[in-house]
């Protein structure tokens with residue numbers, strides 16, 4: 234089984250690219266499921282199915298688009314209400330027993346990102362049932378959305394520890410009980426145990442590089458490239474394999490030389506540079522370039538054409554790249570080293586400086602400077618960057634802990 238996850242900044246084309254991928258997979262006779270938790274019900278729009286994906290969908294079931302292709306538009310609230318209501322209600326009652334207004338208690342119990350997590354738990358359920366060979370997950374737009382991919386790992390680690398400390402039937406609820414003095418209904422304990430089990434399994438699926446693959450979607454602009462670059466770094470740190478970057482909505486170059494249209498020429502030149510920048514930023518990932526179509530990309534026919542542009546003869550379920558482009562090596566007591574693969578050599582003319590949570594590398598090229606942004610992990614925020622060394626396409630950045638660092 235394969236799980237392909239598309240992520241990227243809002244509006245870059247995650248949904249249409251996920252749909253294109255799913256269509257191509259179905260044509261290759263893989264039993265495919267596309268899942269989206271976008272509240273805007275975007276699968277309907279992309280496939281132009283006149284609400285078929287969500288009509289009568291009162292139980293979060295998949296709908297057939299055509300043979301071998303099913304679509305599931307998850308309603309996270311429904312998912313929460315049917316499966317996790319007991320836990321949320323219990324947490325809310327615990328907060329309100331502490332004097333918090335009930336309305337507020339429910340809001341607090343529903344922590345940020347919970348709905349995204351419930352959608353991911355649905356993915357776990359689908360993968361567990363093994364009803365499909367390839368699952369394509371269209372993530373909603375949010376720089377933070379990806380965090381919830383890592384959350385299961387965190388929770389499963391905590392729950393494992395708690396479980397081993399307090400015995401098989403303990404967990405969060407038991408700790409809450411100790412604080413609140415409210416006894417926990419056995420039903421909640423059972424639900425909680427199931428929840429931890431699902432989170433554990435979800436974590437195993439996401440970390441398994443032979444199953445899960447993350448794909449980045451960006452447009453030829455600095456903002457979306459930077460956003461995707463950060464996701465790339467974070468995924469690498471969490472051990473999630475990223476295998477492809479797609480630069481979407483590129484103005485066709487062939488019109489760039491039409492001198493009469495300076496506006497168009499400026500934009501194509503700008504984008505051309507951004508595509509080159511993206512190639513350097515996502516190095517060593519393979520890059521696929523997708524043009525801006527002459528009209529809004531939607532409908533099965535257009536999505537199919539789009540899939541051919543992205544994948545050609547390739548099988549979209551293949552793993553296009555495996556590797557660890559970022560690594561962090563702790564060198565106690567004082568240092569921490571970050572190694573990043575970069576597409577240039579020490580002979581090139583470049584300038585490196587740290588700017589807050591990023592290291593910016595400007596490389597001189599015949600057409601100006603190319604900017605490569607290296608997002609830094611949070612641990613380095615109060616560390617001092619003391620040296621940078623480029624060797625064999627690897628940039629080594631050495632940090633030193635300051636008096637404030639732990």
Ligand SMILES: Nc1ncnc2c1ncn2[C@@H]1O[C@H](COP(=O)(O)OP(=O)(O)OP(=O)(O)O)[C@@H](O)[C@H]1O
Pocket residue numbers: 241242243244245246247248249250271275372373374375481482483523524525526527528529530531
């Ligand atoms: N290559 C393209 N050519 C023309 N239109 C495109 C192209 N790619 C995407 N679009 C259009 O851009 C819009 C946004 O695409 P889409 O909904 O797939 O983005 P998204 O990243 O899923 O957005 P969100 O972050 O809101 O979920 C849609 O109207 C889509 O048809």
Ligand SMILES: [Mg+2]
Pocket residue numbers: 247248271275371372373374
């Ligand atoms: Mg979308």
